[in-house]
Amino acid sequence: MSKTQNAPGGVRSKTVVDYLNDENVRAILYQIIAIGLVILAGWYLVSNTLENLERQNISTGYSFLDLEASFEISESMIDYTAQSNYASALMVGLLNTVKVSLLGIILCTLIGTIFGIARLSSNWIVRKLATVYVETFRNIPVLLQLFFWYALIPNAFPHPRDAIEPLPGVLLTSRGIYLPVPVADNAYTLMGIAAIIAFIAIFFINRWARKRQDATGQPFPMAMVGIGIFVGLVFIAYLAGGAPTEMDIPALKGFNIRGGYNISPEFMAVLIGLTVYTSTYVAEVVRSGIQAVPNGQWEAADSLGIKRSVALRKVILPQSMRVAIPPLTNQYLNLTKNSSLAVAVGYPDLVSVSNTTMNQTGQAIEAISIFMSIYLGLSLLTSLFMNWFNKKMALVER
Known part of the structure; x- marks a missing residue:
């Protein structure tokens, strides 16, 4: 003691x-x-x-997930009917949420980067147009933007009977865009496997190319080699699978378009609204990241005779990413969480399906806990990936 x-x-x-x-x-x-x-x-x-809940004779638990859902869902990435159970319905909503979130993150990154660079352009017109874009869409609530695009898109295209066909098999109507798609075949499964193998091969070749460049100073044409490997393996798998050519082409049947793949107005409204809104914040993040790079980096590139476009791509942007990644993570998380507003325009996302499930079963607490847990999981996965990428991009002291 x-x-x-x-x-x-x-x-x-x-x-x-x-x-x-x-x-x-x-x-x-x-x-x-x-x-x-x-x-x-x-x-x-x-x-x-x-x-x-016991006093009101309301049962608790998640056993309702095995019950028949008894409602249709307009868009689904998996096989689903009204006879499917609630677990399948929630899976449809989850996949729809992931689809719009993932595509939105990719598109807002590309568009935001372009406008972020444009805001620093020496061309007065380009710089001012980028500023107008950013300041306009950044200051309009995202929910109002969803309503705007949802009202605009159906009215921008004609009735299915008067569908516009800009390309063979592609139809533009007030009920969405219809695209021709290949008929299911084993060859496409082989192509998918070949694509995965190609990505793995490209990953290891890229690692080898970096080590080679660090040791010898000689660059390796990774872009052309990567494209060649991917296209070559996928094409070989296509030929090995019998080179199928049958297509499911959309056509007017009765009062609606049948066949093909439909991109609905609800999906387009959500995707465009989230992408445009988030891209304005991404643009500001990119702009601030570029401005954080010392001017001496530009001067050093100029003194070596490097073109401004090459210097931006090879010298400035890689350094600016070290500053931009943390705030970019916040914007990706915001986009994923803002996707829950899709219910306002009728897109069958996780919240929409959960609301229907909750209304039919009366399991409010369980339904809410499910989609809250899923959104938490999506946010944590995004944060983990971006934190890993941030560490990968960080400078390593020798």
């Missing part, structure tokens, strides 16, 4: 007061009390909720 000096001739044991006067002990004690209060509050909320 620890002792404390009491008098020249003796020692005594530490008392409770002595421990409470110790800052480290008090810090631990406060944390224990805080955790206990949180657990107590959680226990009270859960027990009170379960008691109220």
